[in-house]
Amino acid sequence: MIYMVSFFMVGLVLGLVAVASNPSPYYAALGLVVAAGAGCWVIVGLGSSFLSLVLFLIYLGGMLVVFAYSAALTAEPYPEAWGSWSVVGYVVAYMVGVVTWYVVEGGVEEDGVVGLAGLEGYVVRGDWVGVSLMYSWGGWMLFVGGWVLLLTLFVVFELSRGHYSGSLRALE
Amino acid sequence: MTLVHFSFCSAFTLGLTGLALHRAHLLSALLCLEGVMLSMYVGLSSWPTQISLFSFSLVPMLMLTFSACEAGTGLALMVATTRTHGTDNLHNLNLLQC
Numbered sequence: 001m002i003y004m005v006s007f008f009m010v011g012l013v014l015g016l017v018a019v020a021s022n023p024s025p026y027y028a029a030l031g032l033v034v035a036a037g038a039g040c041w042v043i044v045g046l047g048s049s050f051l052s053l054v055l056f057l058i059y060l061g062g063m064l065v066v067f068a069y070s071a072a073l074t075a076e077p078y079p080e081a082w083g084s085w086s087v088v089g090y091v092v093a094y095m096v097g098v099v100t101w102y103v104v105e106g107g108v109e110e111d112g113v114v115g116l117a118g119l120e121g122y123v124v125r126g127d128w129v130g131v132s133l134m135y136s137w138g139g140w141m142l143f144v145g146g147w148v149l150l151l152t153l154f155v156v157f158e159l160s161r162g163h164y165s166g167s168l169r170a171l172e
Numbered sequence: 173m174t175l176v177h178f179s180f181c182s183a184f185t186l187g188l189t190g191l192a193l194h195r196a197h198l199l200s201a202l203l204c205l206e207g208v209m210l211s212m213y214v215g216l217s218s219w220p221t222q223i224s225l226f227s228f229s230l231v232p233m234l235m236l237t238f239s240a241c242e243a244g245t246g247l248a249l250m251v252a253t254t255r256t257h258g259t260d261n262l263h264n265l266n267l268l269q270c
Contacts, residue, residue: 126220
């Protein structure tokens with residue numbers, strides 16, 4: 001179990017290296033999908049099943065689909081993947097940076113949590129209880145969050161609709 | 173520093189470095205911001221199990237809510253840029269200023 005979670009932690013870092021090394025947005029979105037999938041495994045390995053489910057359904061299923069759809073607006077005739085020389089240079093530089101930090105830090109200690117909270121435990125864990133507190137004591141924060149999402153809807157409409165009184169208008 | 177701390181701290185730093193340096197497209201910058209947000213989500217989710225304080229578990233949910241707002245607004249700005257300039261190359265935003 002601890003090896004599997006460690007593997008996906010390395011996958012999280014490698015996914016971020018793939019995003020940050022400036023490839024074309026198609027491939028950067030692919031790297032972010034890899035990082036998000038690895039993050040789901042890390043969180044469920046640490047013993048939070050509900051937060052992992054939220055990351056999988058909301059983040060990977062909702063937000064990243066919108067990002068992948070928006071990648072159609074950035075069409076390039078010659079997209080650059082991780083085989084291009086500039087991208088390879090950034091990947092190597094970032095990997096050297098991460099390994100240098102690891103060495104300077106002197107390795108990592110063993111974490112007691114990962115070994116204890118295996119997948120073989122219960123499905124409903126403590127984080128289900130913690131998140132459900134948002135609906136009782138955290139009610140006002142839930143209200144603020146919902147209000148902010150509604151406000152963002154109108155912000156998005158106003159930014160992108162192209163009305164004569166919106167933010168996107170023809171200058172006379 | 174345990175492996176959990178090292179992995180999400182290095183992921184955060186990588187995303188921030190990629191956001192700060194050499195961005196060709198606006199969508200690439202937004203994807204790096206999303207990577208920063210993902211590493212913060214993983215880090216905040218690892219806290220409640222490490223300190224066994226499960227009422228802290230709602231903090232990643234709220235952070236995901238606000239990051240959805242950030243992603244929506246950023247993508248709307250990208251759509252507006254594409255409609256005015258035809259592309260979202262950041263170099264094009266300096267051309268033909270009006």
